[in-house]
Amino acid sequence: MMIPMTGNNINIYKPLRASLTEVIEESPLIKTFVLVPEEDFIFRTGQFIELSVDGVGEAPFTPSSSPLVTETLEVTVMKTGYVTGIMHELKPGAVMGIRGPYGRGYPITEFKGREVLILGGGCGLAPIRSLLFTLEHMKDDLEKVILCYGSKTPADCIYKPLFSRLNSIDKFEAYRTVDITDDDWDGPVGVATKLLDNVKVSIDNSVAVVCGPPIMMKFGTLKLLEMGYRDDQIYLSMEKNMSCGLGKCGHCMMGEFFVCKDGPVFTYKEIKHSPEIWK
Amino acid sequence: MYYISIRKEDWHRSLENLLSSHDVFVPVKDEFGLDYEPFRLSQAEKIAYNVPKPTTPLKNFFLPVRENVSNIVREGRPRIIIGAPNCDVAALGLLDEIYLDKDFPDPFYRERRRNTCIIASDCWSVNEHCHCTSYGIKPYSEEIADMALLSDGDDIILRVISDNGKELARQLTAALPVEEPGKLSFAEKRHRDTEALLSDLNKGLPDYKTTGEIVLKAGSEIWKKYASKCVSCGACTTICPTCTCFLLIDRPGFEKVKQTDACQYPGFERVAGGEDALFALDHRFRNRYMCKYVWRPQKFKSIACTGCGRCIEACIGKINKNELFMELA
Numbered sequence: 001m002m003i004p005m006t007g008n009n010i011n012i013y014k015p016l017r018a019s020l021t022e023v024i025e026e027s028p029l030i031k032t033f034v035l036v037p038e039e040d041f042i043f044r045t046g047q048f049i050e051l052s053v054d055g056v057g058e059a060p061f062t063p064s065s066s067p068l069v070t071e072t073l074e075v076t077v078m079k080t081g082y083v084t085g086i087m088h089e090l091k092p093g094a095v096m097g098i099r100g101p102y103g104r105g106y107p108i109t110e111f112k113g114r115e116v117l118i119l120g121g122g123c124g125l126a127p128i129r130s131l132l133f134t135l136e137h138m139k140d141d142l143e144k145v146i147l148c149y150g151s152k153t154p155a156d157c158i159y160k161p162l163f164s165r166l167n168s169i170d171k172f173e174a175y176r177t178v179d180i181t182d183d184d185w186d187g188p189v190g191v192a193t194k195l196l197d198n199v200k201v202s203i204d205n206s207v208a209v210v211c212g213p214p215i216m217m218k219f220g221t222l223k224l225l226e227m228g229y230r231d232d233q234i235y236l237s238m239e240k241n242m243s244c245g246l247g248k249c250g251h252c253m254m255g256e257f258f259v260c261k262d263g264p265v266f267t268y269k270e271i272k273h274s275p276e277i278w279k
Numbered sequence: 280m281y282y283i284s285i286r287k288e289d290w291h292r293s294l295e296n297l298l299s300s301h302d303v304f305v306p307v308k309d310e311f312g313l314d315y316e317p318f319r320l321s322q323a324e325k326i327a328y329n330v331p332k333p334t335t336p337l338k339n340f341f342l343p344v345r346e347n348v349s350n351i352v353r354e355g356r357p358r359i360i361i362g363a364p365n366c367d368v369a370a371l372g373l374l375d376e377i378y379l380d381k382d383f384p385d386p387f388y389r390e391r392r393r394n395t396c397i398i399a400s401d402c403w404s405v406n407e408h409c410h411c412t413s414y415g416i417k418p419y420s421e422e423i424a425d426m427a428l429l430s431d432g433d434d435i436i437l438r439v440i441s442d443n444g445k446e447l448a449r450q451l452t453a454a455l456p457v458e459e460p461g462k463l464s465f466a467e468k469r470h471r472d473t474e475a476l477l478s479d480l481n482k483g484l485p486d487y488k489t490t491g492e493i494v495l496k497a498g499s500e501i502w503k504k505y506a507s508k509c510v511s512c513g514a515c516t517t518i519c520p521t522c523t524c525f526l527l528i529d530r531p532g533f534e535k536v537k538q539t540d541a542c543q544y545p546g547f548e549r550v551a552g553g554e555d556a557l558f559a560l561d562h563r564f565r566n567r568y569m570c571k572y573v574w575r576p577q578k579f580k581s582i583a584c585t586g587c588g589r590c591i592e593a594c595i596g597k598i599n600k601n602e603l604f605m606e607l608a
Contacts, residue, residue, distance in 0.1 A: 005287070009351075009352055009383070009386050010386070011348065011349075011386060012383045012384075012385060013348040013349070013350070013527065013535045013537065014348075014349060014388070014391075015533050042320075052527075052529055052533065054529070054531060054533055055529055055530060055531035055532070055533070056527045056529055058527070058529060059551060079549040079550050081551030081552070083551070084551060097533045164354065186553075213552075214554060239550060240548070240550065241547075241548050241549060241550045243525075243526055243527055244525070244527055246382075246383040246385075247380065247383065248377055248378065248383070248385070248523070248525070249524055249525045249526065249527065249540070250523070250524030250525075250540070250542065250570075251524070251526070251547060251548060252453070252541070252548075253548075253570065253574065254543075254577040255574055255577075256573075256574040256575070257578075258576040263465075265605070268538070275556075275569075276556040279554050279555070279556040
């Protein structure tokens with residue numbers, strides 16, 4: 001093999017610095033970090049970044065903001081582990097690191113002329129919000145966009161104002177459910193997949209997008225198949241331990257795929273034979 | 280590809296001269312075994328040519344165990360590595376595909392590959408667990424390396440393979456082209472003899488075309504059985520010429536340290552929420568086989584196991600992957 005001796009000397013491991021300008025509390029465990037990168041940051045919806053806390057560690061997140069905005073970047077983070085725990089302590093003025101964008105985002109050009117059914121759960125609404133901004137921008141080319149979202153409790157629902165706004169946009173419908181109700185909630189109760197029973201969608205001319213916790217991804221996919229969706233009409237945003245984001249370190253291997261580079265968005269057809277995809 | 284010949288004495292003197300501009304590594308045999316050491320003329324008699332295989336896999340020259348990858352890539356001092364067996368040279372094919380991919384070429388790896396001239400060494404004997412030919416790898420290099428070395432009495436014959444090799448050949452002033460075809464007949468015989476030794480040694484061992492199917496079909500019992508002797512030490516991955524997994528560690532100042540990692544270690548695939556597809560030891564054990572014989576062959580052109588046998592030699596649980604394959608075949 002001829003070794004490419006030349007080429008840019010970009011250090012693929014070096015993060016871009018970004019100032020944290022605002023921290024929005026979305027739910028007791030979820031915060032959105034508004035960042036201003038030191039240079040414009042361009043990404044495609046569904047691609048992810050590695051966000052780092054200086055000297056502590058980094059973790060992969062799909063931005064929740066619109067890809068049409070390049071001066072700022074919003075990342076919604078659930079407090080789950082060591083790094084996210086420290087992120088949640090950060091205050092505006094802190095400097096964070098960004099690497100990316102990485103991976104294959106949503107193939108939005110393939111969504112043109114079709115209905116888009118989106119199933120989301122918990123913090124999975126973060127990448128979906130970015131997708132919704134993109135779909136809103138291209139709504140003239142779409143037939144319909146339906147969002148079905150479930151959270152554990154009404155308090156765990158993130159971006160609450162988003163739902164009324166979506167319902168006011170032509171061609172958009174948004175539905176919410178909760179697993180456990182409280183005194184103020186008068187909406188549907190049950191898992192997010194139950195919302196699919198009542199949506200009106202012409203399956204042949206639609207695509208489905210699923211993003212949420214592994215258990216919801218699994219049962220959501222099974223439900224969509226039961227509804228009549230083909231495996232190549234279902235887009236899944238996979239979550240693995242993506243360390244380098246470059247298709248090298250091996251941590252996110254799922255079968256022959258590097259989820260970080262070949263995904264994180266896959267059709268169910270592409271990955272249905274991979275082992276332990278729901279883990 | 281062509282051959283040049285140089286008297287051993289002149290060869291060692293040329294290496295001595297090259298030390299002014301290059302780092303030169305040679306395979307040296309001592310009471311601890313065979314491994315690469317910096318060349319010194321006074322130690323030239325300890326160099327072991329045409330024997331398999333240095334303890335350290337060739338990958339370590341290109342992928343250090345631990346390195347800070349925050350800084351600017353500096354042009355390295357040119358290196359000449361002598362004595363790499365073809366199992367290690369062939370393994371660079373996969374490393375090149377991963378680290379020199381068009382999307383994210385690793386500038387640190389590229390600089391090391393660029394500044395290194397590899398002089399491989401034909402194997403004229405075999406170790407207990409050598410099985411390169413079972414996987415379609417020859418015991419001598421004709422590609423990827425820049426040259427290959429054949430020791431012939433008082434002479435060193437060099438097979439010049441790449442442009443880098445040609446450039447180095449020009450610097451060996453006392454070298455002469457081998458024009459007489461008969462001069463190389465000893466090498467052909469040596470190749471045949473080594474291949475015959477390997478063939479005898481590995482009778483019945485499934486080839487690389489069938490290993491994938493075997494791994495896929497194997498039931499959980501076989502993995503549990505062999506994994507019961509595994510202690511997750513990662514010796515097999517550390518010593519493997521094609522295993523390249525790593526972890527990025529954060530240091531203050533947004534510095535990143537790249538350190539080798541292994542799917543055999545607990546927590547390799549654990550995500551923040553706690554899910555871990557490789558939590559069970561037998562799943563981790565199987566993962567390595569799936570990676571080498573099923574998934575990497577689906578994704579890459581280059582072979583992911585070159586049959587060096589180091590993982591068998593290094594295993595403190597005495598797990599022999601060839602026994603596993605023979606049991607399943």
